[in-house]
Amino acid sequence: MQDGNGLDHLAGERAMAQFDLQAMKVYLAGGQREYEISTKMAQLVANDPVFSKEDRVRLARKDLYKNSLRKAGHAWKTILEKGLSEVEGLKLRHFVDEPTYTDLHWGMFIPAIKGQGTEEQQHKWLPLAYKMAIIGCYAQTELGHGSNVQGLETTATFDPTTDEFIMHSPTVTSTKWWPGGLGKASTHALVYARLITDKKDHGIHAFIAPIRSLEDHTPLPNVTVGDIGVKFGNGGYNTMDNGFLRFDHVRIPRENMLMRLATVTKDGKYVRSNKPRQLGYGAMVFVRQGIVIDASIYLSRAVTIAVRYSAVRRQFGNKDEPGELQVIQYRTQQSRLFPLLATAYAYRAVGFWMKSLYADVMKRLNDNDFSTLPEVHACTAGLKSITTSVTADGIEECRKLCGGHGFLCASGLPELYAAYVPACTYEGDNTILLLQVARFLLKTLSQVSKVRPVGTAAYLGNIKQLSTQNCKVSQGHDWLNTSVLLEAFEARSARQAAAVALRLAKGSGSEAEFQENTPELVESARAHCQLILVSKFIEQLQTGTPEGIRKQLEVLCYTYAFSQLIDNAGDFLATGYVTGNQIALAKEELKHMFDKIRPNAVALVDAFDHTDDYLGSALGRYDGDVYTHLYKGAFKESLNDTVVVDGYEEYLKPVLTQNLWAPHSKL
Numbered sequence: 001m002q003d004g005n006g007l008d009h010l011a012g013e014r015a016m017a018q019f020d021l022q023a024m025k026v027y028l029a030g031g032q033r034e035y036e037i038s039t040k041m042a043q044l045v046a047n048d049p050v051f052s053k054e055d056r057v058r059l060a061r062k063d064l065y066k067n068s069l070r071k072a073g074h075a076w077k078t079i080l081e082k083g084l085s086e087v088e089g090l091k092l093r094h095f096v097d098e099p100t101y102t103d104l105h106w107g108m109f110i111p112a113i114k115g116q117g118t119e120e121q122q123h124k125w126l127p128l129a130y131k132m133a134i135i136g137c138y139a140q141t142e143l144g145h146g147s148n149v150q151g152l153e154t155t156a157t158f159d160p161t162t163d164e165f166i167m168h169s170p171t172v173t174s175t176k177w178w179p180g181g182l183g184k185a186s187t188h189a190l191v192y193a194r195l196i197t198d199k200k201d202h203g204i205h206a207f208i209a210p211i212r213s214l215e216d217h218t219p220l221p222n223v224t225v226g227d228i229g230v231k232f233g234n235g236g237y238n239t240m241d242n243g244f245l246r247f248d249h250v251r252i253p254r255e256n257m258l259m260r261l262a263t264v265t266k267d268g269k270y271v272r273s274n275k276p277r278q279l280g281y282g283a284m285v286f287v288r289q290g291i292v293i294d295a296s297i298y299l300s301r302a303v304t305i306a307v308r309y310s311a312v313r314r315q316f317g318n319k320d321e322p323g324e325l326q327v328i329q330y331r332t333q334q335s336r337l338f339p340l341l342a343t344a345y346a347y348r349a350v351g352f353w354m355k356s357l358y359a360d361v362m363k364r365l366n367d368n369d370f371s372t373l374p375e376v377h378a379c380t381a382g383l384k385s386i387t388t389s390v391t392a393d394g395i396e397e398c399r400k401l402c403g404g405h406g407f408l409c410a411s412g413l414p415e416l417y418a419a420y421v422p423a424c425t426y427e428g429d430n431t432i433l434l435l436q437v438a439r440f441l442l443k444t445l446s447q448v449s450k451v452r453p454v455g456t457a458a459y460l461g462n463i464k465q466l467s468t469q470n471c472k473v474s475q476g477h478d479w480l481n482t483s484v485l486l487e488a489f490e491a492r493s494a495r496q497a498a499a500v501a502l503r504l505a506k507g508s509g510s511e512a513e514f515q516e517n518t519p520e521l522v523e524s525a526r527a528h529c530q531l532i533l534v535s536k537f538i539e540q541l542q543t544g545t546p547e548g549i550r551k552q553l554e555v556l557c558y559t560y561a562f563s564q565l566i567d568n569a570g571d572f573l574a575t576g577y578v579t580g581n582q583i584a585l586a587k588e589e590l591k592h593m594f595d596k597i598r599p600n601a602v603a604l605v606d607a608f609d610h611t612d613d614y615l616g617s618a619l620g621r622y623d624g625d626v627y628t629h630l631y632k633g634a635f636k637e638s639l640n641d642t643v644v645v646d647g648y649e650e651y652l653k654p655v656l657t658q659n660l661w662a663p664h665s666k667l
Ligand SMILES: CCCCC/C=C\C/C=C\C/C=C\C/C=C\C/C=C\C=C\C(=O)SCCNC(=O)CCNC(=O)[C@H](O)C(C)(C)COP(=O)(O)OP(=O)(O)OC[C@H]1O[C@@H](n2cnc3c(N)ncnc32)[C@H](O)[C@@H]1OP(=O)(O)O
Pocket: 072, 075, 076, 089, 090, 093, 102, 103, 104, 106, 107, 108, 138, 140, 141, 146, 147, 148, 149, 150, 180, 278, 279, 281, 282, 284, 285, 287, 373, 374, 377, 425, 426, 427, 428, 429, 432, 436, 439, 443
């Protein structure tokens, strides 16, 4: 059997690297300490058979789910027994690499209580949640409404005679539908419902509703709850018990309404705090900011697989070189693959920045400074939208870049895609989120003469200059100036936003006109987000990047920016800021960047430091021994458990042995 020469090829690839691999690993991990924790947790998971990912795509749903419960339980036990810190625990969960109920418990239930609960409520619920004596989920979406949170129908009606809320699901469409962890695991749900006091509807508020017995896990009286069914793909998101939930006049104590933003008194009086009600959406902001770095991780996994495999795989050849060519040598392969590699790096850098942005807004909120909240909302919503869409498409592109073998589950790519693609929908449908960004841009522009825009919208303060001056690039290397690049992205975004704002301003202000312009609004939001991504990638590079990796990061940064410029050339050209010739010059520069990436490509994906266990891919193996493992893998296929397939006697043999023409066949 041919071993594909994989080992030799990747060793040769690694020898070509022109940067400090270790420094890059530390940079991508977010620092030396994070790197050490990551390495330790990756090994811990890889060496523990309970966390094995083998056969995940072959398990029936019940077994898959039970196995995922086993892993989550074992993860929690490991965290406790080893006394792992929060950061270590999160890393452990990361390497277990399976969506599960604990994600929603730690990722949304707890943050929502922290953000919306009073101190007293936090003291009551958080200790229980921290020791997992209760398991919580985030029950917002209903059968009838997901994006339109204000349209939710579940009611929480206050009964002053008993000092309780009556939770009720009045219609089929009011059934809670989708919450992760709700289906089978949760004991409590954070329910978003319409608050009604004295027949008055005060809109959507959050309530903690016990849903399952803490004794035997059975649903509480008048609670109907279960799993919504099998989802897209094998394995993938099917380890999660997304659930449905209905209440039939279920009573919960008044104190179970989270009362930091609004209160209902014992006698039924509704009192709003002076804090913005948007803080009720805080858990979504928290998760959205985290999704950006997650996008980088998912994309980097797919890119690692595709780059390593492209260096191993050989097809055709040319007269000038002996043997067949590695497919990574082909320009078309590079032009599809290297921008994705650069994108994974870009999202990592921007993800780090998002963390600081989030930390800053939290500090301000604690000091009752709400001034940056709209910008942070626009930023988290927009970047969540762009990065998840690009990553989902990028994983699929990597699958195609691996040719036929990419279609096998052994490549790891189909399952990666299935697990990732719902990110385009959860935490806000990506189009809805871009429309939020567009509304923010319109509002900012409408106030620009009175209020100086700040943060990521600051460039809109220069709208006049950006609308009148054009791009000065006359030779390819003029593009290798970050201010020139940034100005191009700023001008394109400012002009797109101004154009649609002007069109709307000329109209009657009706909702119908707004709707008519939503495609342009979404495009302008995308332009704004692409500007943020490019500018923050540049900014991150300019702040203390170690010498041994700076050059490579610059190459990746230009690759990212040029590919964005070229992929969106239509928009750039339509704004009139750049010319066709300037785009052509950028294309040439991009090819030069590919030449610089090529010798470093394998090392650049090695720097993501994904273990073979975590990647779970025969194509993306570190040693490049692809063919041996694809071949060995086939013998794990259950159809090959017997040499003669089950079903032969009943169904194959009769076909083979009847020896008759089909009665009406003309064959
Ligand atoms: C073993 C243990 C180990 C440990 C394990 C560890 C842990 C794991 C850790 C982490 C994992 C974390 C999470 C899990 C990962 C994945 C998630 C999986 C599940 C997903 C869950 C969900 O999907 S939850 C449901 C999400 N739903 C949505 O996103 C709905 C989208 N819709 C909306 O956001 C809104 O309704 C709307 C904004 C689109 C529409 O609103 P509108 O009707 O216009 O709104 P309002 O009138 O309500 O508001 C308008 C004004 O409010 C501003 N605004 C809107 N949103 C926000 C916001 N989020 N923040 C701040 N401000 C906001 C908006 O701009 C308007 O402002 P103006 O009035 O000024 O214009």
